[in-house]
Amino acid sequence: MTSGTRGMSAGSGTRSGRRPGNSGTREAILDAARIRFAAVGFDKASIRSIATAAEVDPALVHHYFGTKHQLFAAALQLPVDPQDILSGFAAVPIENLGEHIIRTVLGIWDSPVGMPAVAAFRSLLASDDPTLARTFLLEVVLKEIRPLVDSPPGTGAKRAGLAASQLAGLLVTRKILKLEPIASMAIDDLAALVGPTLQRYFTGDLDRLLPSE
Amino acid sequence: MTSGTRGMSAGSGTRSGRRPGNSGTREAILDAARIRFAAVGFDKASIRSIATAAEVDPALVHHYFGTKHQLFAAALQLPVDPQDILSGFAAVPIENLGEHIIRTVLGIWDSPVGMPAVAAFRSLLASDDPTLARTFLLEVVLKEIRPLVDSPPGTGAKRAGLAASQLAGLLVTRKILKLEPIASMAIDDLAALVGPTLQRYFTGDLDRLLPSE
Numbered sequence: 341m342t343s344g345t346r347g348m349s350a351g352s353g354t355r356s357g358r359r360p361g362n363s364g365t366r367e368a369i370l371d372a373a374r375i376r377f378a379a380v381g382f383d384k385a386s387i388r389s390i391a392t393a394a395e396v397d398p399a400l401v402h403h404y405f406g407t408k409h410q411l412f413a414a415a416l417q418l419p420v421d422p423q424d425i426l427s428g429f430a431a432v433p434i435e436n437l438g439e440h441i442i443r444t445v446l447g448i449w450d451s452p453v454g455m456p457a458v459a460a461f462r463s464l465l466a467s468d469d470p471t472l473a474r475t476f477l478l479e480v481v482l483k484e485i486r487p488l489v490d491s492p493p494g495t496g497a498k499r500a501g502l503a504a505s506q507l508a509g510l511l512v513t514r515k516i517l518k519l520e521p522i523a524s525m526a527i528d529d530l531a532a533l534v535g536p537t538l539q540r541y542f543t544g545d546l547d548r549l550l551p552s553e
Numbered sequence: 554m555t556s557g558t559r560g561m562s563a564g565s566g567t568r569s570g571r572r573p574g575n576s577g578t579r580e581a582i583l584d585a586a587r588i589r590f591a592a593v594g595f596d597k598a599s600i601r602s603i604a605t606a607a608e609v610d611p612a613l614v615h616h617y618f619g620t621k622h623q624l625f626a627a628a629l630q631l632p633v634d635p636q637d638i639l640s641g642f643a644a645v646p647i648e649n650l651g652e653h654i655i656r657t658v659l660g661i662w663d664s665p666v667g668m669p670a671v672a673a674f675r676s677l678l679a680s681d682d683p684t685l686a687r688t689f690l691l692e693v694v695l696k697e698i699r700p701l702v703d704s705p706p707g708t709g710a711k712r713a714g715l716a717a718s719q720l721a722g723l724l725v726t727r728k729i730l731k732l733e734p735i736a737s738m739a740i741d742d743l744a745a746l747v748g749p750t751l752q753r754y755f756t757g758d759l760d761r762l763l764p765s766e
Contacts, residue, residue, distance in 0.1 A: 466679030470730045477732055501726065501735040502746060508730075509722020513714065517683045517721075519690055522714040529761040533715060537750045548742040 366404055368394045373415040378471040382412060382479035409480065416476060417460045419453035426484040434488065438503075438539030442531045445507060449515050450527065458515040477504060489542040495549040502541040510534060581607045582614055586628040591684040595625060595692035622693065629689060630673045632666040639697040647701065651716075651752030655744045658720060662728050663740065671728045690717060702755040708762040715754040723747060 372393035376385040387408055391398040405411040409423040425444060432440045448454055464473035482500045489503075490496030510530070513519040522530075540546070585606035589598040600621055604611040618624040622636040638657060645653045661667055677686035695713045702716075703709030723743070726732040735743075753759070 462678065465675065465725065465729055474730050474732055477730065498734050498738070498746075501732060504732060505722040505726045505735055505747070506719050506750070507722065508725045509718040509720065512678065512721045512725060513718040516678055517687050517690065519687055519714060519717060521711050522718055525711070532761045533711075533754075533759060534718070537719070537753070540750070541746075546746060548745045 365394075365396060365400070369396060369401055369404060369411075370415050373411055374472060377412060377415060377475055378469060381475050382408075387411070412476065412480065416464070416472065417456065419456045420448065422476075422480055426481065429484060430488060434543060435539070437488065437542050438537070439531045439535030441503070441507070441538055442510075442535045443527060446510075446514075446527045446530060449511065454515070458511065461511060462516055491543070492550065495546075498549050499541050499546075503538045506534065506537050506541070578607075578609060578613070579617055582609060582617060582624075583628050586624055587685060590625060590628060590688055591682065594688050595621075600624070625689065625693065629677070629685065630669065632669045633661070635689075635693055639694065642697060643701060647756060648752070650701065650755050651750070652744045652748030654716070654720070654751055655723075655748045656740060659723075659727075659740045659743060662724065667728070671724065674724060675729055704756070705763065708759075711762050712754050712759075716751045719747065719750050719754070 369390065372390045373385070376390050376393060379385075385408075387401050388398050390411070391401045394401075401411065405414050407421075407423075410421050413421045425448070428444075429437065429441065449458060461473070464470065464476075467473070482497070482504060485500040485503065486496035488496075489499040510522070513522045514525075515523075517523075525533075582603065585603045586598070589603050589606060592598075598621075600614050601611050603624070604614045607614075614624065618627050620634075620636075623634050626634050638661070641657075642650065642654065662671060674686070677683065677689075680686070695710075695717060698713040698716065699709035701709075702712040723735070726735045727738075728736075730736075738746075
């Protein structure tokens, strides 16, 4: 959504640098970002603190990576800025959100940018410290979903978490384990079969979402 | 179910051996089993072929590990024989199967034997070759579920695969990523919230499960 040219340069270390040591500096910033995001979370990690840890000027972090969301996407080696996708969900009619998310997410996973996205998720799962993956889901992805599905008030976190449990499993079975028949099913079929699961989690009249009095 | 004392010895290399070289032989058998199960699958991998690869007598494989299912559980470093759990599902009324499986599986994951089971699944996910995890799911776990939910005939593989996608995601979010609020929710609550998802996949009147004419 923002700062297109900066976003384009994220993840590429091959273009001609604007100054010597370009790619070493980029890597130092990414390393500092990974450590900082894992230590204090996305919201509390400031560009300034990451720049200090990498021993560069904060302006250079913005120059190389754009927004904090784009820096996080680059630190996770994501091929797309998740904010670009998530910001579109708010405009979808709530009664279609389940199927829409299944179509959007499967469309990305099955596309050319999907393979590095799946590889990034897999390496986060395999990591000894899942903090970075948890931070990404809680403070970037689910943060955008929760307010959309928070009805009655106080149920949004559980609704979004349940949807994450179905989506994570679809990623694992279809793209990592390549479990048949899930791996080969058409997106249309999975949207019709799994979309209602997400929809029930988002808007279903569910007991157990609020603490009993 | 079978051969209790043999099953108990699987996974332990520390007890006093019946002969010198005991633990080296056990490891050689497990290595051969992992290679063979990954290469040809569970059904086609014979105890004889694994014994030949490990350069031991087939009787020694049975002596150390019991049944082929128990050998596979040991090769995957599972703390329990999955067959013991799976064989109980056939006796559950079909209309309760979704909630029953959620309760059973979460009960195991949250129990003392759950941690090594989760660790085993995580290392299979992280492995460069997911064949062993896929074989385990397809030829051991889902093989038992498919015939229970194959109505109308031909839908069992998709129904069981969809259920696997929800269960795998529950494992990833609750036990690997420890994503809140899923990580801390009571089993009763998750059984009530996620059980109906599995139940719909198992017995729901779903379009898209059979190829259209």
